[in-house]
Amino acid sequence: MQQQEQIRLLEQSLALVGSGQTDLSHPAGAIPVDRYTDPLRFAREQQVLFRSLPILVGFSSQVRAVGDWFTHDATGVPILCVRSDDGVLRAFLNVCRHRGARLVADGEGSKQTMFSCGFHGWTYGNDGSLCKVPMPESFPDLDRSNCGLVALSLAERHGFVFVVPQPKSPTTEHAVAAIDQFLGPLLAEIGSFGIGNYVMTNPATQTRKLNWKLHMDATQEVYHLPVLHKATAGAGYFQNCSILTHRAPHARVVMPGPKIHELRPEDRANWRLLDHAAVVYALFPNTTMLLYMGYVQMLSVFPVDTDTSIVRTVMLVPPGQVDAAEAHHRQCHLVTYWSTMAEDLAVCEQMQANMRTGANAALRVGRAESLLAAFHRTVDEMVG
Ligand code: FES
Ligand SMILES: [Fe+2]
Known part of the structure; x- marks a missing residue:
C-alpha cells in the first residue's frame, strides 16, 4: 500500500477514534432471505461465481x-496444482x-515427476502429459496427445494461486487474463505488505450448516464486534469504528487498534498502517484475509448446498524459525x-436455521454494514 494511502487511512482512523464515530457514508439496504435459501439461485451462484471466476486455491509457498x-x-x-519441470x-x-x-x-507432496493412476x-x-499406458497394444487408436490431464486456467500472483474451476x-483464459484487472490493484496492495513469501500454518477445514454468503457477510462489518466478540476479538478494537472501502467487486475494512494512540505526528512520513490497525480484505467471491499483528488469517468459504458450506482457514506467517516468545504470541x-471464528460460525448457523421461519422477508443492513449490501449487489449483477 502506498505510504500516502497508509497515512491517509491512519489520519482518518485518528479522526474517527477521536470523535467516537464510524464510517457511515454509504447507504443502508436489505437482503431478501431467498438469497440464502433458493436452490435455483444457489445453482446459478455455483455455476457463475465458482466455475468461471478465478478462485483462491492455495499459496506459492506450497509449491x-x-x-x-x-x-x-x-x-x-477435484483440482491438482503442480510445479512442472519447466x-x-x-x-x-x-x-x-x-x-x-x-x-x-x-494432500500435497514434493519431487513428483510423474503421477500414476492407482486403477490401471x-x-x-x-506437465500433465500422458507418458505411460500399460499394455499399449490394447489401445490401438489411442492418441496420447489428446489424453493428457485436462488443464485448468491458473494465475499465480503475489504468492497467491488462483484457478478457474x-x-x-x-x-x-479470459478470466485469468482479466485477473489483473479483476484483482490486480488490490492484490498489488496486499502484496506490498510483503506477505508473498509467508508460509502456511494451522490449516483447518470445517463443514458448517450455513449459506456461503453468510460468512462473507459476517467478515465485512464490525458492527457485531462489541457484542458477539466482546470477550474475544472485540476486546482489542474501538466500538463500531472502521473505514469501509468498496472496490467492486472486492472490499477492504480498516479497524484501528489501541496502538493508534502511539502515532506521533512528527513521524508521519514513516507511519505504517499495520502497526496501528487491522485490515480485512474481502476478495470476491469467497475469501477474506485479516492482516493483523504480523500475521495473515485466510478464510475461504465454499458452497456445498443452500444451507451447507465448507470453511477453510489457514494462517500465513513469515518463514523461518521462531523463538519461544514469538511462538507464544502466535499461539495466543x-x-x-x-x-x-467459532462465535461467527455459530451465529451464522443460527441465522441459516431461521431463514425459513417467516420472521424476516429480508435481512436489514445498516450504513455501518454497507459492504454487505455492496457484496450482494455484485452477486446479483453477476448471477443475474
Ligand atoms: S482409470 Fe486411471 S488407469 Fe484406469
Ligand atoms: Fe465476527
Whole structure:
C-alpha cells in the first residue's frame, strides 16, 4: 500500500477514534432471505461465481520447487496444482483420462515427476502429459496427445494461486487474463505488505450448516464486534469504528487498534498502517484475509448446498524459525482468532436455521454494514 494511502487511512482512523464515530457514508439496504435459501439461485451462484471466476486455491509457498504439488477439492471440482519441470505452476482436473478414477489422493507432496493412476497405472508427467499406458497394444487408436490431464486456467500472483474451476477454454483464459484487472490493484496492495513469501500454518477445514454468503457477510462489518466478540476479538478494537472501502467487486475494512494512540505526528512520513490497525480484505467471491499483528488469517468459504458450506482457514506467517516468545504470541493470536471464528460460525448457523421461519422477508443492513449490501449487489449483477 502506498505510504500516502497508509497515512491517509491512519489520519482518518485518528479522526474517527477521536470523535467516537464510524464510517457511515454509504447507504443502508436489505437482503431478501431467498438469497440464502433458493436452490435455483444457489445453482446459478455455483455455476457463475465458482466455475468461471478465478478462485483462491492455495499459496506459492506450497509449491515453490519443481515437482511440488497440492490438491484442492472444496469447490466441488477435484483440482491438482503442480510445479512442472519447466518451473511453470499448472492446474489440472485430478481425474484419470482412462476411465476417470481420481488420480492423486487428497494432500500435497514434493519431487513428483510423474503421477500414476492407482486403477490401471496410466501415468502422467508433472506437465500433465500422458507418458505411460500399460499394455499399449490394447489401445490401438489411442492418441496420447489428446489424453493428457485436462488443464485448468491458473494465475499465480503475489504468492497467491488462483484457478478457474472448469476446463481451460478461451473463456477461462479470459478470466485469468482479466485477473489483473479483476484483482490486480488490490492484490498489488496486499502484496506490498510483503506477505508473498509467508508460509502456511494451522490449516483447518470445517463443514458448517450455513449459506456461503453468510460468512462473507459476517467478515465485512464490525458492527457485531462489541457484542458477539466482546470477550474475544472485540476486546482489542474501538466500538463500531472502521473505514469501509468498496472496490467492486472486492472490499477492504480498516479497524484501528489501541496502538493508534502511539502515532506521533512528527513521524508521519514513516507511519505504517499495520502497526496501528487491522485490515480485512474481502476478495470476491469467497475469501477474506485479516492482516493483523504480523500475521495473515485466510478464510475461504465454499458452497456445498443452500444451507451447507465448507470453511477453510489457514494462517500465513513469515518463514523461518521462531523463538519461544514469538511462538507464544502466535499461539495466543490463534486462540483468539479461533474463538472469534467459532462465535461467527455459530451465529451464522443460527441465522441459516431461521431463514425459513417467516420472521424476516429480508435481512436489514445498516450504513455501518454497507459492504454487505455492496457484496450482494455484485452477486446479483453477476448471477443475474
Ligand atoms: S482409470 Fe486411471 S488407469 Fe484406469
Ligand atoms: Fe465476527
